[in-house]
Amino acid sequence: MPMEITFPGGAAVNASVRGFTIHTDQPEEDGGGNSAPAPFEFFLSSIGTCAGYYALRFCQQRQLSMEGLKLLMDWERDPDSHRLTRVRLTFELPADFPEKYGKAILRAAGQCSVKRAILDPPEFDMRIA
Template identity: 55%
Template sequence: MAETIEVSFPGGQRVDAAVREFSIATDQSKEAGGDQSAPQPYDLFLSSIATCAGIFALKFCQSRKLSTDGLRLWMDWEPSRSDPSASRVLLRLQLPEGFPEKYRAGILKAMDLCAVKRRIQQPPQFESRIEGG
C-alpha cells in the first residue's frame, strides 16, 4: 500500500510535509537563504537514521525488561562530497550502568535492523513527474 506525504510551501525557503496526522517543518540555513526556523531536509534524513537505530535499541531493552536509564545514542556523519559512497555513519551507543554483558552484541545487531538503514543499503527506484496542467 502506497503512503502519500503532502508537501507545502508556506513561504521563504520553508518546505513542510504532512505525513499521516503530523506536520514536519523544514527550512534552510541563513547561509542558504532561509530563516533557520526548522531543520533542513537533509538534517531530517540524517536524524531518521539515528532515531531508527535508537528505537531498535530501545525496543531491545524493553522486550528484555532491561533498564534504559542512561541509554544514549549519538550519530557521527562524515560526508564525502567527492564520492558519496565513501561517506561514513558511526552510531555510538552508551549503555546503562550494569547493562548485562551477554546482551551487548545483541543490542548492536538489533540496531542494524533499522529500516531506514536497510532502505539506504538497498535503495528504492525514484521517479519524478508533473501532475496536472
C-alpha cells in the first residue's frame, strides 16, 4: 500500500496512508514550528508502540490484567554522528503479574516487526519519477 508524503509548509512533512495523515514538524531550534513530533520521534514511537502491541497481545492471549502495564522507552545517540546507538525498553508490570511470564513478555515484545526491520534492514531504492 503506497504512502504519500506531502509538504504543507515550513519544516512540516506529512505522510498519508489508509486514509490517515501523520503530521510531523521539526523543533523550533531546527527551523520548525514545533507543531507535531519530528519524523525521528515518530520512527522511535513506532518501535515502542510495536513492542507494546506484542506485549498487549501476550497479556490478552493469557487473560492477564493490563492494569498498571506500562512501557517506557529511552534511547542514546552518538553525539557526533547523531546515529541511534541504543534503544532501551523498560516494562513496568502490574503488581499481580505472574513472575513466570516475566521473560516471556520480553520475548514476545522482541518479536516486534519494526525491531526486526532494523535488525535486518531493507534495501532502499530512491528514484525520480
